Amino acid sequence: MNKACIPSPEEANRLQSLGLAVIRNEAAAIQALASRINGDFAHACGYMLACEGRIVVTGMGKSGHIGSKIAATLASTGSPAFFVHPGEASHGDLGMITAKDVVLALSNSGETAEIITILPLLKRLGIPLIALTGNANSTLALQADVHIDVSVEQEACPLNLAPTSSTTATLAMGDALAVALLESKGFTEQDFARSHPGGSLGRRLLLMVSDVMVTGDKIPRVTEQASLRDALLEMTKKGLGMTAVIDGSGRIKGIYTDGDLRRTLDRDIDIRNALVSDVMTPGGTTATSDMLAAEVLKMMQEKKINSLFVVDDKQMPIGALNMHTLLLAGIV
Helix, strand or coil: CCCCCCCCHHHHHHHHHHHHHHHHHHHHHHHHHHHHCCHHHHHHHHHHHCCCCCEEEEECHHHHHHHHHHHHHHHHCCCCEEECCHHHHCCCHHHHCCCCCEEEEEECCCCCHHHHHHHHHHHHHCCCEEEEECCCCCHHHHHCCEEEECCCCCCCCCCCCCCCHHHHHHHHHHHHHHHHHHHHHCCCHHHHHHCCCCCHHHHHHHCEHHHHCECHHHCCEEECCCEHHHHHHHHHHHCCCEEEEECCCCCEEEEEEHHHHHHHHCCCCCCCCCEHHHHCEECCCEECCCCEHHHHHHHHHHHCCCEEEEECCCCCEEEEEEHHHHHHCCCC
């Protein structure tokens, strides 16, 4: 079992200084990109907005890792995209690229052999080529339809060798492109949720009240003539911490909750003989089944309530839910 290595105060200060130097170096590299959000950037966005196919991102080594992330960001924000390894492209994967696509090529040097090899084929197909490089005079930059400069003064690596600040700058520029396209296309939270149905955002933005509410015999309810004792038994049986109080037609007249019980105990009331209608909260907050579950959660938080009933247009209870229900559904 490895023992924890606790550095001396002097060593800790040195390590912290090294880490801080990296953060400052990469922050400066990103800040320098601001002046490069120019006509070339807009031109690149124009190609991608007009793309009838998909945005094909390619890059080798560390640029390839960054390219995969950029492709994933584009795809999840409304711009269909995928990553193609340039080495594999020369051995069959080039067939994945069509004349309707746009290629976004990443190379810090602009001379990556695997990318340069496929440039004539891309030109033959007439595919627009957008290049992100650190060398405006490189082969890739000069052959691209649009070149975006992502050069950095120095890598954060003290040897100025390991891709650090350059990959950070490229990723930031990729994010800038993706978000510009997102805004231009009017991409919404609902659109994002549809491409992330398994995530917490997807659940919050796609789940309706009808998807999470309890229904049928699981809905706690008693009549106005029911005793408080019967109401408490119904609440215990159904386990939602409340019961609806309904009239002879089945419409909700009020609600009785655990909180109401505590308030009842503070009043001079004979709880053994009281009717639930004497101590209920008239009306009560309700929801409809076509509301978003996240919308109901916000309403419950604003009103500081833990549960409510779902009603139809005749105020008949058709469902019920509480915070625990929303928690199990992943809304909270």
